[in-house]
Amino acid sequence: MSVVLYRxxxxxxxxxxxxxxxxxxxxTFIVLVDDEVRESAWEQELYRMGVPAExxxxxxxxxxxxxxxxxxxxxxxxxxxxxxxxxxMAALCSGVPSVRRVNVGGIHFRAGRVERLRYVYLSADxxxxxxxxxxxxxxVTAQDVPTVTPVPLSQFA
Amino acid sequence: xxxxxxGVIVAHAEVAAALVAAVAAITGDDAGLAPVSNxxxxxxxxxERLDAAVGAGPALVFTDLAGGSCTAAAAALARSRADVRxxxxxxxxxLLEFAFHRDETPEAAAARAVGAGHAAVRxxxx
Numbered sequence: 267m268s269v270v271l272y273r274x275x276x277x278x279x280x281x282x283x284x285x286x287x288x289x290x291x292x293x294t295f296i297v298l299v300d301d302e303v304r305e306s307a308w309e310q311e312l313y314r315m316g317v318p319a320e321x322x323x324x325x326x327x328x329x330x331x332x333x334x335x336x337x338x339x340x341x342x343x344x345x346x347x348x349x350x351x352x353x354x355m356a357a358l359c360s361g362v363p364s365v366r367r368v369n370v371g372g373i374h375f376r377a378g379r380v381e382r383l384r385y386v387y388l389s390a391d392x393x394x395x396x397x398x399x400x401x402x403x404x405x406v407t408a409q410d411v412p413t414v415t416p417v418p419l420s421q422f423a
Numbered sequence: 424x425x426x427x428x429x430g431v432i433v434a435h436a437e438v439a440a441a442l443v444a445a446v447a448a449i450t451g452d453d454a455g456l457a458p459v460s461n462x463x464x465x466x467x468x469x470x471e472r473l474d475a476a477v478g479a480g481p482a483l484v485f486t487d488l489a490g491g492s493c494t495a496a497a498a499a500l501a502r503s504r505a506d507v508r509x510x511x512x513x514x515x516x517x518l519l520e521f522a523f524h525r526d527e528t529p530e531a532a533a534a535r536a537v538g539a540g541h542a543a544v545r546x547x548x549x
Contacts, residue, residue, distance in 0.1 A: 276465040280491040281435065312498050315511075316490010350466075374465030384463075 268339040269297075271346045274355045275371040278303070278348065279313040279323070282371070282411060287346060288321065290412040295322040295345040297338060299331040299354055328354060332361030339364060352395045359404055368399065369416075370408040382422035385410045393423035428525040428532055431476045432513055433459040433469070433497055434487035446518050454522035461493050469496045481506035483521065483532045485513035508533040516543035 270291045275283060279298055287293065296317060303309045304327045317323050326334065331347070335358075338345055349355040352373070359365045372385050379387035386408050388396070400406045400419050407416035432439035439458030447453045457476040461469050473496050477484065484501070486494040489511040497509040508529040510517070520539035521532060 277492040278466075278495070280495075281488055284490070308498075308502070309495075312495055313490065315494070316488060372465070374463060375468055376465065 268341055268345065269335075269347050270344045271369055272355065272358075272365050272367065273346060273348050273369040273371045274350070274352055274373065275348060276350050276373050278350050279316055281316070283346065283348060284317055284321070286411045287371075291346070292344050293346045294320065294343045295324065295338075295341070297324040297326055297331065297334075297345060297347045299326050299328060299347060299349045299358055301327045301354075304330070328357045328361070331358055335362040335364070352392050352399075356395055356399050359399060359402065365404060367405045367407070370396070370406065370422075371410055383408055383417060386422055388423060396423045428455065428521075428527060428529065429478065429480055429482040430454065430456040430485065430518070430521055430525070431459060431473065431482055432456060432485045432518070433461065433473055433476075433493045434485075434513065435461055435491075435493065437462075438487055442513065442515060442518060445515055446522060449515075449519060450522050452522070454518070455525060456518065456522075461496075464492070466492065466496065469493070470499060473497060473500055477504075477507060481529050483507075483529050483536065484509045485518065485521075485536070486511045487513055510536045510540070512540055514540050514543060516540065 304325050310325050314323050370386055373387055375387045378389045381387050396406055406419040408422055409416040432442055439460055443453050443456045443458045459472050459476045484497040486497050494511050501507045501509045510533050517536040517540040521536055524535055
């Protein structure tokens with residue numbers, strides 16, 4: 267069944283992803299694409315702690331994710347691929363043209379960002395980056411939990 | 424109750440505030456506990472909230488889930504502060520134990536909280 271969700275979430279691996287999406291989608295592996303966490307053993311241990319034992323967790327840099335994406339897509343299990351920011355997801359999509367849908371799950375307040383949705387705050391550059399991603403043929407929607415209706419990009423960027 | 428050590432609860436939605444209210448309802452005092460919610464926070468904003476709540480002195484931070492944003496923020500803080508310890512899986516029994524032993528070091532208080540939490544979980548009524 268391969269990768270069932272490509273998600274941008276600045277909280278990385280947390281309850282909403284593992285329980286909310288993981289349970290609903292029947293995912294049994296999670297890939298966190300984050301160059302910083304990829305280099306930090308203690309952060310990897312921390313994020314692993316929040317994941318049930320039966321769920322595999324993979325930590326990858328962007329180049330590693332690009333190289334492994336085809337294998338993840340062929341994986342008979344269901345998986346979630348997660349990035350903490352728009353730039354990382356855009357880089358991943360650029361290297362993996364088979365990514366057709368991206369879920370914006372949580373980008374929270376920071377100086378320079380404006381509220382677009384309750385759980386999505388974007389700077390002008392970030393909004394433009396999401397529009398560029400959509401322009402490349404990727405369907406971009408916002409949805410924090412699987413029980414609500416996805417919000418089209420045109421309504422938040 | 425004893426005084427001294429700062430306690431901070433960081434948890435999802437309104438869990439932390441509710442736990443502080445429950446401690447106050449039982450003991451008559453908030454026991455030096457400060458609630459922090461992760462609502463609306465990314466990692467940076469939550470870390471800022473947590474930093475502000477912990478302040479400069481020694482502290483024990485309680486989190487609700489062993490994995491996730493609250494514990495990640497608390498663990499990151501504890502790595503940079505020798506006087507801050509983190510216990511995940513917060514419960515009312517461990518907070519009540521903390522309330523009466525705030526004269527301990529963060530390390531001793533953390534061990535006590537873990538023990539109180541474990542001891543309080545049991546099947547009853549049979």
